[in-house]
Amino acid sequence: MTKIDPIYVGKEAIAHLLNYVAAHGLNRFCIVADENTFPALGGRVETALKGTGYDVTSVVLEGHHIHTDEHECMQVFIRAPLGPCTFIAVGSGTITDITRFVSHRTGRAFIGMPTAPSVDGFTSIGAPIILAGVKTTILCQAPLAVFADLETLANAPQALIGAGFGDMIGKITSLADWKMGSLLWDEPYDAAIAARSQAAIDSVIHNADSIGQRSEEGVRALMDALIESGLCMLDFGTSRPASGAEHHASHYWEMKRLKEGRETQFHGAQVGYALTLVAAQYARIRAITRADLMNRLEAAALPDRAAEVENIRGGYGAMVDDIVKEHRPFLDLTEAGFDQLKHKIVDHWDDIQAIAARVPAPEVIAAALDKAGAPTTWQSLGLDADEVQPGFQYGHYLRNRFTVLKLSRVLGVPLG
Numbered sequence: 001m002t003k004i005d006p007i008y009v010g011k012e013a014i015a016h017l018l019n020y021v022a023a024h025g026l027n028r029f030c031i032v033a034d035e036n037t038f039p040a041l042g043g044r045v046e047t048a049l050k051g052t053g054y055d056v057t058s059v060v061l062e063g064h065h066i067h068t069d070e071h072e073c074m075q076v077f078i079r080a081p082l083g084p085c086t087f088i089a090v091g092s093g094t095i096t097d098i099t100r101f102v103s104h105r106t107g108r109a110f111i112g113m114p115t116a117p118s119v120d121g122f123t124s125i126g127a128p129i130i131l132a133g134v135k136t137t138i139l140c141q142a143p144l145a146v147f148a149d150l151e152t153l154a155n156a157p158q159a160l161i162g163a164g165f166g167d168m169i170g171k172i173t174s175l176a177d178w179k180m181g182s183l184l185w186d187e188p189y190d191a192a193i194a195a196r197s198q199a200a201i202d203s204v205i206h207n208a209d210s211i212g213q214r215s216e217e218g219v220r221a222l223m224d225a226l227i228e229s230g231l232c233m234l235d236f237g238t239s240r241p242a243s244g245a246e247h248h249a250s251h252y253w254e255m256k257r258l259k260e261g262r263e264t265q266f267h268g269a270q271v272g273y274a275l276t277l278v279a280a281q282y283a284r285i286r287a288i289t290r291a292d293l294m295n296r297l298e299a300a301a302l303p304d305r306a307a308e309v310e311n312i313r314g315g316y317g318a319m320v321d322d323i324v325k326e327h328r329p330f331l332d333l334t335e336a337g338f339d340q341l342k343h344k345i346v347d348h349w350d351d352i353q354a355i356a357a358r359v360p361a362p363e364v365i366a367a368a369l370d371k372a373g374a375p376t377t378w379q380s381l382g383l384d385a386d387e388v389q390p391g392f393q394y395g396h397y398l399r400n401r402f403t404v405l406k407l408s409r410v411l412g413v414p415l416g
């Protein structure tokens with residue numbers, strides 16, 4: 001199992017980094033940062049390392065909207081020193097993923113120094129890289145260690161902090177969907193990991209006000225929760241504990257924007273907004289009585305395979321083959337398999353209702369997002385009105401995972 005040690009969040013991040021590199025005999029470094037994160041922290045890291053006599057090269061990526069794409073990765077490949085060195089990623093998710101990819105592909109390790117509590121991917125082993133406008137997660141490596149400077153995190157732009165909050169409370173429906181997937185679709189489930197993730201969610205909801213005020217206490221709670229969520233994924237081995245229908249919708253919106261050459265939005269900002277809509281979907285499930293359920297199941301028909309593939313083509317265009325491959329277990333469902341699924345829904349209806357009952361009402365979620373400074377409307381995410389629903393209509397095809405949207409389709413409950 002990957003061991004990231006230490007993971008430090010506090011006021012002495014640079015001092016802890018210096019102790020760590022001395023203890024591990026590391027003496028040659030390549031700092032990767034951007035025009036915002038170098039002045040915020042990278043410059044001080046460089047000065048401290050050079051002041052200790054180490055050899056340091058800094059690669060500062062230019063421009064205010066850095067993407068994890070070929071261009072930026074190539075910048076780091078070209079400007080990084082040859083020979084042994086340890087990379088240090090000083091930035092939010094994007095800089096971390098670029099560094100994760102380049103360090104791994106050049107056979108070197110990296111240390112993470114997150115500058116914003118914006119995503120739960122700092123400890124991940126995968127790097128989502130945009131190749132020819134399509135985001136692909138490439139298996140790379142986790143950091144050796146993480147040193148997060150609390151003051152830098154607290155001074156991060158509010159939009160990034162709000163995005164971190166959105167990514168984190170998005171786990172409310174990730175967990176609900178995961179539990180449902182374990183009951184209805186035999187997905188592997190780990191109750192201890194689910195409990196850890198739930199505790200992290202509870203902590204950020206409890207601290208929503210102080211996160212919105214960017215107090216050190218609030219920002220620390222948020223960063224700790226994001227790190228815990230990242231470790232849950234690492235320990236479980238997939239993103240399942242931290243990704244459900246809310247993430248699928250967000251991924252769909254992002255893919256669409258990339259395809260159209262439009263500016264993307266912060267991942268967590270989209271996830272938080274999507275969560276309000278998925279929570280509304282759970283509210284619709286809560287309203288279904290057992291008698292109503294039986295009528296709906298009576299009327300339910302196995303989706304036609306050819307029509308499903310055409311629907312996927314409509315939503316994904318040239319990516320249709322990849323999506324069909326991922327979605328095959330659903331597409332290949334036989335009448336007997338569909339019947340079995342309907343029986344499972346009946347058998348587990350009380351459990352499903354209990355899962356749905358734990359998802360807060362959409363207004364409660366929107367209020368928490370608002371407190372933390374995260375967007376709650378499609379307008380504030382730069383989506384068009386007619387782009388919202390396709391995130392749900394097509395997003396669920398992205399993974400072979402059972403979500404409330406899959407249940408809604410079986411029961412004939414409109415999506416989104």
Ligand SMILES: [Zn+2]
Pocket residue numbers: 120167242247267268271
């Ligand atoms: Zn996420």
